[in-house]
Structures are given as structure tokens and as C-alpha cells.
Amino acid sequence: MAPYTPGDNGGHVDMKVGYSVDDGRDATELDERLPLLQYADLQDKVVLLRVDHNVVKKGKILDQYRVDVTLATMYNIVERGGRPIIMTHIGRPFDKKTKTISMKNDESVDSVVAYLQRKLRIKFAVPQFHAHGSEGIDDIDTSINWLIHDLRSRKIGGIYLPNTRWFAGEEDKGEKMERFVVQLAGLADVYVNDAFGSWQSHASTYHITKYLPSYLGLCMQDELMHVKEVLNPKKPFVAIVAGSKYDTKIGPLTAMYERVDKIILGGVMYNTYLCAKYGVKIAGVEDSDIELAKELVEKDKNDKKVLELPHIVETDTLEGRIEGKYRTIYTKDFKAGDSYKYVVDVDPSSFEVPEVLESLQGAKTIFVNAVMGLMPHFKHGTSKMDEVIDSNKTAQKFFGGGDTLQEFKSLHPGLYHAALDSAKYYLFTGGGTVLKVLEEGDPFKLENVKALMQNAETFGYKPTNGNGNGYATNGRHSPILR
Numbered sequence: 429m430a431p432y433t434p435g436d437n438g439g440h441v442d443m444k445v446g447y448s449v450d451d452g453r454d455a456t457e458l459d460e461r462l463p464l465l466q467y468a469d470l471q472d473k474v475v476l477l478r479v480d481h482n483v484v485k486k487g488k489i490l491d492q493y494r495v496d497v498t499l500a501t502m503y504n505i506v507e508r509g510g511r512p513i514i515m516t517h518i519g520r521p522f523d524k525k526t527k528t529i530s531m532k533n534d535e536s537v538d539s540v541v542a543y544l545q546r547k548l549r550i551k552f553a554v555p556q557f558h559a560h561g562s563e564g565i566d567d568i569d570t571s572i573n574w575l576i577h578d579l580r581s582r583k584i585g586g587i588y589l590p591n592t593r594w595f596a597g598e599e600d601k602g603e604k605m606e607r608f609v610v611q612l613a614g615l616a617d618v619y620v621n622d623a624f625g626s627w628q629s630h631a632s633t634y635h636i637t638k639y640l641p642s643y644l645g646l647c648m649q650d651e652l653m654h655v656k657e658v659l660n661p662k663k664p665f666v667a668i669v670a671g672s673k674y675d676t677k678i679g680p681l682t683a684m685y686e687r688v689d690k691i692i693l694g695g696v697m698y699n700t701y702l703c704a705k706y707g708v709k710i711a712g713v714e715d716s717d718i719e720l721a722k723e724l725v726e727k728d729k730n731d732k733k734v735l736e737l738p739h740i741v742e743t744d745t746l747e748g749r750i751e752g753k754y755r756t757i758y759t760k761d762f763k764a765g766d767s768y769k770y771v772v773d774v775d776p777s778s779f780e781v782p783e784v785l786e787s788l789q790g791a792k793t794i795f796v797n798a799v800m801g802l803m804p805h806f807k808h809g810t811s812k813m814d815e816v817i818d819s820n821k822t823a824q825k826f827f828g829g830g831d832t833l834q835e836f837k838s839l840h841p842g843l844y845h846a847a848l849d850s851a852k853y854y855l856f857t858g859g860g861t862v863l864k865v866l867e868e869g870d871p872f873k874l875e876n877v878k879a880l881m882q883n884a885e886t887f888g889y890k891p892t893n894g895n896g897n898g899y900a901t902n903g904r905h906s907p908i909l910r
């Protein structure tokens with residue numbers, strides 16, 4: 429980035445009046461077809477901003493990181509005359525089996541809004557809409573017009589919509605989605621996507637781009653630049669993938685397998701893998717998922733990339749870590765046909781097994797999308813994992829995922845804060861998204877990112893001067909020189 433000098437866009441480096449420093453960021457590395465927020469005309473525009481503030485557990489924020497990294501985009505919008513309407517999803521309120529939406533208070537946006545108000549000292553209004561039993565909110569009704577009026581006249585600093593997944597149209601693929609998207613589009617002049625973690629193509633992340641001029645937010649830009657480093661890792665490359673989202677992560681996992689030198693599994697994914705490998709049953713693991721995992725087991729017979737964590741924790745109850753009700757079991761004792769109760773963690777001693785320890789200590793790149801155990805009670809495996817990874821001081825370490833970061837912070841607060849400022853660590857806001865990028869092989873092939881490029885074509889933004897990153901700006905230029 430060229431230094432800023434008054435009345436000049438660079439060149440007179442020795443002139444120290446109003447000089448600014450290089451922050452090491454350069455959005456010109458991004459695909460030039462991307463419509464960047466910096467090049468949008470925002471003056472007096474209502475801006476619909478989709479973020480990933482999915483940080484609420486039981487009504488409380490455990491880690492504000494995902495909110496904090498979007499503040500730059502919010503500031504940018506407001507500083508350039510835009511009026512923000514913000515939206516995020518929280519949790520997974522839509523039950524795929526019963527097709528119902530549960531609107532629980534502890535999955536509301538309220539704690540995020542309270543946090544933003546405390547942090548920014550401005551007022552946000554959260555509109556309330558009528559919901560139909562377990563079908564969620566059907567419509568954004570016209571009562572919101574009052575709030576938009578107050579937003580435009582600066583009586584309020586922003587509007588924050590209810591959890592997007594409380595709307596019947598958010599995850600729908602038909603008529604409900606179309607109605608919701610048109611209603612959303614009717615609220616604003618411009619749409620900005622800054623929700624890197626929310627890679628799933630839903631109404632508020634994807635379909636909305638059909639109707640509004642759409643741009644890529646600043647957090648998304650940073651994340652897309654860094655994800656390239658995981659796509660082209662220094663070898664040996666070790667990945668650790670664990671957690672509960674088996675349904676959306678099993679697909680990308682297969683692609684991930686091809687890219688890594690070694691892979692460690694944990695959580696539900698590992699339980700499923702163990703069932704497929706040893707022919708055992710573990711409570712909570714579906715037979716259909718075991719069938720899918722068999723492919724990976726077969727593949728690994730040749731490639732031998734999966735590093736087995738041989739000591740795992742079985743519990744009789746999911747209620748907690750209750751003395752006498754949990755125990756460490758060993759994969760070497762598994763016999764086909766055996767049944768086990770819930771497996772909810774790896775025993776920390778698994779990370780001391782020479783093959784595992786040496787692989788982690790010898791890696792040049794480590795990617796972590798992993799909460800090894802069922803939180804908050806079964807945290808010992810994750811804690812040990814973080815320590816072993818940190819003991820490798822030379823590797824480039826990438827952590828990604830809402831819960832992954834949240835647990836990293838709560839188990840090792842000092843290390844987490846050091847990691848935020850360390851050149852050896854990068855923290856991604858979305859773990860599933862990084863897996864998806866590795867599956868696609870290109871960050872610009874994510875559906876939501878492609879939709880932004882398509883939108884730029886549809887709405888006729890053209891690179892302005894062949895410098896690779898300019899879009900027509902109606903004569904207005906951003907003060908952000910990137």
C-alpha cells in the first residue's frame with residue numbers, strides 16, 4: 429500500500445506530514461472480478477450487511493472474535509455515508525428431520541446487539557416479526573419501515589435483524605426463499621457479504637445477490653487472502669478435523685485427505701471412522717454415516733495418512749464428566765461386533781503416541797478445525813492438542829471455526845491472545861469454510877463468492893482502469909487505499 433500524503437496518492441515517501449504505515453494487507457491479491465466494498469458507492473444508501481456473528485451459546489457470547497473482525501466493515505460503511513442493516517444466523521434452529529424451526533431466546537441476536545452497543549456506543553433497533561408456530565417467521569412486515577426511517581434520519585445507528593434462520597425462507601429452496609429474498613432486498617440499496625464462516629448458500633448469503641448490487645466485505649477479503657496459504661501449504665502439512673458437524677464436513681473431508689500428508693480426526697467424525705474401520709458400534713453414530721466413512725477407511729489402507737488417536741474416552745451419560753461413569757478405552761482392544769456407549773473425547777495421552785507427536789512436531793503447516801470433545805465437560809483432549817501444536821514453534825498454524833477458536837480461547841487464554849498477534853498463527857472465522865475451499869481448490873469457487881462476481885457482471889460493474897482492482901464508482905472513491 430502506498431503511503432498517504434496530503435493531496436497526493438503516494439510517491440513522496442520522504443514527506444512525513446499525514447504519513448500512514450503499511451499494514452501488510454493488499455486486496456489487489458484478490459481475483460480482479462470481485463466487487464470489493466471499497467469501490468461501492470455508499471453515500472446515503474441503506475446497506476444490508478450479512479455477517480457471521482454465530483458466537484452465541486445458551487444466550488451468551490463466549491468469544492467476540494467473529495464480531496470484532498467485522499467492525500472494520502461496519503465503520504467503513506458508516507464512514508462513507510451508508511446506513512447499516514445487519515444480519516447473522518445463530519446456531520442451527522432448523523431441524524432437518526421434523527422440518528421445524530425453533531425460535532429459542534438463547535439463539536436470539538440480543539447478546540450480540542448488546543455487545544455491539546457497548547462497544548460502539550450507538551443504538552441498534554431489533555425489529556420483531558410475527559412467527560407461525562414452528563414454521564418460523566413468514567414475512568418481514570412493513571412495520572420495519574419506521575425503523576428504516578429512523579435509520580436514515582440517524583436516530584438509530586443501525587438495525588439488527590432477528591436470527592436469519594428464524595425466517596422460513598432462509599434455508600428454503602422454493603417459494604418461501606424467493607419471498608424472503610425479495611423482502612430483504614426491498615429494505616436496502618446495497619448488499620455486503622462479510623460472513624466468511626457462512627459458506628452454505630442460503631437466502632441471506634447467496635440468493636440475495638440476485639436483487640441488489642453486492643460487494644465483498646473487508647473481513648471476507650482478509651480471509652480469502654489467507655486461505656490461499658492453506659491451499660498452498662509448506663510440507664509436511666498436517667490437518668486436524670474434529671467436532672460435531674458431520675453432515676456438512678464429511679464431503680470436504682475427502683478432498684482434504686488428498687491434500688494433506690497426515691490427518692487427525694476427532695469428535696463425531698472420528699467415531700464414525702472408528703466404527704467403519706473396526707466394525708464396532710458407538711452410541712449416536714448412524715449406520716448410513718458409517719457406510720460413507722468406509723470409503724475413507726479403504727483409501728487409507730494404501731495411503732496411510734490418518735493418524736490414529738488410540739486412547740479415547742467413553743461415557744455412560746452425556747450429562748457431564750461424572751466420576752465412575754466415564755473411562756479411557758483403547759482402539760487396540762476393539763473387536764468387530766463390539767458395542768460402546770458415547771465416545772466424547774480423546775484421552776490426552778493419545779497426543780504422546782510417538783507417531784502422532786512426531787508428525788505434529790515435524791509439520792511445516794498445521795490446519796486445525798477441531799474441538800476434540802463434547803464441551804464443556806470433555807475438554808482434556810482439546811487442551812492437550814493445543815499445547816502440542818504450540819510446541820512446534822516453526823510451523824505455520826491455522827486455526828479455523830467458531831467453536832474451535834472459542835475453545836482455544838477458553839482453554840488457553842494467554843496462548844490465544846499471543847496467537848492473535850503472532851506471525852506463526854492465523855485464526856479463520858470459519859472452519860467449515862476452509863474445508864470447503866480446500867474441496868473446491870480455489871477460494872473464488874465458493875458459491876457465495878461466485879455469486880458476488882456474477883452480481884458484478886449482472887449489475888454492470890466493470891474494472892475501471894485496468895489496474896486490476898477498480899470498479900466503476902460513480903465518481904466516488906474510497907479513502908481506504910488498498
Ligand SMILES: Nc1ncnc2c1ncn2[C@@H]1O[C@H](COP(=O)(O)OP(=O)(O)OP(=O)(O)O)[C@@H](O)[C@H]1O
Pocket residue numbers: 625670671672673694695696699771772773797798799800801802803804828829830831832833857858859860861
Ligand atoms: N464426540 C463428540 N460428540 C458430540 N459433540 C462433539 C464431540 N466432539 C466435539 N463435539 C462438539 O463439536 C462442537 C464443535 O464442532 P463444529 O464442527 O461446530 O466446529 P467449529 O469450530 O464451530 O467449526 P465451524 O466453524 O466449521 O462450525 C463443539 O460444540 C463440541 O462440543
Ligand SMILES: O=C(O)[C@H](O)COP(=O)(O)O
Pocket residue numbers: 480482519520625626627628673676829830831858859860
Ligand atoms: O459456526 C460456523 O461454522 C458458521 O457460523 C456456519 O454455521 P453452519 O455450519 O451452521 O452453517
